[in-house]
Structures are given as structure tokens and as C-alpha cells.
Amino acid sequence: MKIFNGTILTGDGQVYPNGCVSFQDGRITALGPMRAGEEVSGEDYDAGGGYILPGLVDPHCHVGSGPEAVGSTEYSELYDPLVPHYDAADAFLPVDPAIRKALRRGITTVVGGPGSTALAGGQLAAFKLNGAYAPQACIKRACAVKFALGEAPKSAFGGRGRAPGTRMAAAALLRRILDETRACLDTGKTPSAACKAMLPLLEGKIPAHIHAQRADDIRFALSLAEEYHFRVVIVHGQQSPQLIEEMRRVGAGVIFGPLFFTSRDMESDGISFRSPEITRKAGILTAVCTDACPGLSSVQLLPTTASLLAREGMDPMDALRCVSLDAARLCGIENRVGSLAVGKDADIAVYDRFPLELTARVRAVFVDGRRAAL
Numbered sequence: 001m002k003i004f005n006g007t008i009l010t011g012d013g014q015v016y017p018n019g020c021v022s023f024q025d026g027r028i029t030a031l032g033p034m035r036a037g038e039e040v041s042g043e044d045y046d047a048g049g050g051y052i053l054p055g056l057v058d059p060h061c062h063v064g065s066g067p068e069a070v071g072s073t074e075y076s077e078l079y080d081p082l083v084p085h086y087d088a089a090d091a092f093l094p095v096d097p098a099i100r101k102a103l104r105r106g107i108t109t110v111v112g113g114p115g116s117t118a119l120a121g122g123q124l125a126a127f128k129l130n131g132a133y134a135p136q137a138c139i140k141r142a143c144a145v146k147f148a149l150g151e152a153p154k155s156a157f158g159g160r161g162r163a164p165g166t167r168m169a170a171a172a173l174l175r176r177i178l179d180e181t182r183a184c185l186d187t188g189k190t191p192s193a194a195c196k197a198m199l200p201l202l203e204g205k206i207p208a209h210i211h212a213q214r215a216d217d218i219r220f221a222l223s224l225a226e227e228y229h230f231r232v233v234i235v236h237g238q239q240s241p242q243l244i245e246e247m248r249r250v251g252a253g254v255i256f257g258p259l260f261f262t263s264r265d266m267e268s269d270g271i272s273f274r275s276p277e278i279t280r281k282a283g284i285l286t287a288v289c290t291d292a293c294p295g296l297s298s299v300q301l302l303p304t305t306a307s308l309l310a311r312e313g314m315d316p317m318d319a320l321r322c323v324s325l326d327a328a329r330l331c332g333i334e335n336r337v338g339s340l341a342v343g344k345d346a347d348i349a350v351y352d353r354f355p356l357e358l359t360a361r362v363r364a365v366f367v368d369g370r371r372a373a374l
Contacts, residue, residue, distance in 0.1 A: 001369065003348060004034055006047025009340030011324040012055040013317060015030075021052055027366035031340055033276050047350050050058035050363055053320070054340050055108025055347035058207065058302050059327040060255050061237050062293035063110045064127055064137075067096040074291065076115035077122070081164060082158050082177050084145050085197035086122030086266045088113025088354030089134040098292060099129050102299045103372050106362045107116070108300070109139070109338075111331045116148035116211040117156035119164060119174055123197060124209060126333045128347070130367045131245070139345075143331050144233065145201050147174065148211035149221060171220060178228050192333035206332065213267045215239040222250045233330050236291070238270035241278040254279050257289035258297040258306055273305075274320060277289070277314040287327035307356040316356050 001023060003304065008019030009032060020034040052169055058162070065075040065088055069217075074091045077083050092112070094134040108129055114121030123142040130137055156167030164173055166227060170211050181198040184191040191199060200206045210221040213236045222243070225232035233253040240247060255275050261268055288306065292299035309319040321327075328338025336345050346369035347356050353360045365372045 001039065001043055001046070003045045003047055003052055003350060003366070004038070004040055006050045006052040006350060008032075008340065009051060009053040009063060009317070009320065009323050010341065011321065012341070015066055015231055019052060021340060021346075021348060023366075023369045025345055026347050026370075028340060028344050029341055030342060038047070039065050045350070046051045048363065050353065051351045051355055052340075053106075053349055053351070053355060054324050054338055055349050055365065055367065056302055057321045057327040057331070057333075057338055058102070058110045058289055058292065058299055058323070059287050059331050060257065060289035061110050061291055061299055062112050062115065063098045063102060064092045064094065064096050065112045066115075067093050068098045068294050069079055074346060075113065075156065076156075077118040078156055079154055081119045081162070081173060082194060083118055083122055084108060084120040084177070085142065085193040086114060086126040088123055089138050089141050091132040092125070092127055094131055094137060098299050101372075102129055102302075103365050103367075104362055104374050105300050106351065106365060107302055108347040108349070108365060108367050109300060109333070111143065111333075114146045115293070116152040119148060119170055120177060120194070120198075121146040121148060124331070125171055129372075130370070131372075138331050140331070140338050142197075142200065142206060143333060144207050144209040145198065146211070147208050147221070150211070150213055151218040152211065167217070167220075174224065178224070182228065189337055190235050202232045204229075204231065205289070207233050209233045209235050211235050213238045215242045218243055219246060222246050222252060225250050225252065235289070238268060238272075238275070241270075241275050244279070244282045244284070247279070247284050248282065253285035253287075255287045255289050255330060256329070257305065258291045258301070259288065259308070260297065260301060273308045276309055279311065280314070280318060282323075285330060286322060287330050288322045289327075303360075304358065305360055310356050312341060313317040316354075319356060324354050
């Protein structure tokens, strides 16, 4: 099958006017300018002069694990602050109403899982929005370990009379489980379930995605990564532009969002659509997310967020990378999704006009080469 008669934006900077993308068995087999006289069949899709681009990627949300219609908090652990062995794939619901909303906006992959109540909340996983349950929807289990700093774990547990009630307690508890995991690596001791889930982090196989917003919490996250020699991605990171040199030294990435919030308190102060351009220009791998979950934010705002990055001065192609290829790279799934290339998954969105125009509409979405119902 092929999609033809549209401008292809590959997601990695290449543009093909009047392009054509061919795919078979869920993988892209060819793409580029449409050849003169190239044959098309009735099953092929005519983009009608619109834009053909990779399905968008939300690198941090709770779509599927916190269903909108019931206001579920399945993704937020409230009884134990150290549960890195909890697995997002065990809580994925493919009939979450948010999934249809995502597809209608050209989003085909989400990275979801634990919320920010627990200090070590569990394993994030990447899911295709293909209508399937976790075994078929998940393209990468344990793509990161989720940590959380700041007010969220303090309020969740301190309010119940349990640690952490302070930032000092949070730091001590995280160091304790990291020390236990490192001891298992050094001695060969049989790890607990929690430490076993942390081993890939200290072995350099996966990063930690750390919820941190205030500059002091971000700085602590970076120092923890240096101390224990693991890769780190700062999630939310409102005040990360204040720590450019530290982030570059550690090699940290950052996922901003949701950017539609107001500054409700000191922790959320600094939210700005200009921040992603600051970190991107500084050489820090940058993406944006919606953090979609009931009562907080909608996944539908992902392309709108990218549009507003461009309005604030980011090159439109770079803004698209923040919700496609760079988002995928920060989650370790760029070999499958995030750009259009031969051999990659045939996850494709067709827009009627340039996708960052606020009036742009999705004409069709293909996930694993199959057209999704919108």
C-alpha cells in the first residue's frame, strides 16, 4: 500500500513535495518523490495535496493507564513510595476515550505509566494506539524508571504521616534503594523485586525519567545521576533553563509539559512556551508532552503545544521534532517510531495543511500500516 500526492515531512529534516510512502506488513518499504507515471491502486490513499508525516509521540502521559471517562487514578501509587518494579503494561486499557482523541490529532504512540506520587513509581512503557491490549500495543516495556521529586510525593505520603514528608526524606529514601541496587551489582546478591527493576538503570540500559520542576529538585536529580552513574531525563522541568551547564555536563534530556498550566505555586513557576527553544539551542535533547490524565491535561493538546513553540520562535521543523523524533529518542523507541524511514513502523498521519497551523485537521492516520478509525 502507499500514501501519495502529499508533502512528506520525514521528521528528521527531509521534505519531499509531491511525495509517496509505501509500506507492507506494517513497515515502510520506500519513500520519496513520486515518480512520473507511478501506478496507484484503489487501496492506496490519496493525501489530496496535504502533508504526510510520522505519527506523533507523546513522551510522557497517562493515556491508557488513567482512563478519562472514570477519572481513574490507576497510575498513582498511594501506599508505598518505592515501587520501581510496578509495570505500566499491567495497567493499560485500550478503550480509554483519550486514545480516540489522540488518534484524531495524529498521535500514534504514547509513553505512559506511573504518576508522580511515589518516589520510584515504576516502569514506563511505550504503547501504540492500535486498539490492542498491552501485549500487542506495547513496543517497549521498561523504557525508563519513573522517579518523582518535590511536592507530589511529599503531599501524597507526608499527608498520611509517612515518609517522605520532606525533601530530605525523599533524597534519603532514593539513595537507600539505589545503594541496595548497587550492592547487588557489586556482590552478586540476589536482588529484591524492587532492586531487580532498578538494575537496568545502573547498568546503563535505560534512563530514569525524573519528575522535577523547581531548580533545586532538578539540581538534585542531576546530582543523583552523577553520583550513581545513570542516564537521566528531566520531566516537566519548568526551571531547567536555569541549569543549562549542569544539564549539559550530565548529558540530561528534558521533556517539558504540560505547558498550558498557569504558575500555581513556586514549584510550577517558570512555565513558558519559550523554554524548549532555550534548552534545544543549548544542545540538550528536548521534547514536549501533555502529561494527559483525568482532571489535568488532554492529549489532544500535543500538536497545539508544538504550534505554540513555533509561535514563540522555534523553527517549525524543530517544533515537530519535539513531538516526534526527539520525543522518541528520549524514550529509546526511535528505532521504531518518530520519523519516516525505510524499515520503520508505518505509523503515519496525513494532515490537510501544514500540521502546526492551528486550523490543520487530520485526514487519516495509519498505525502499523492499518488505517485507524477516527
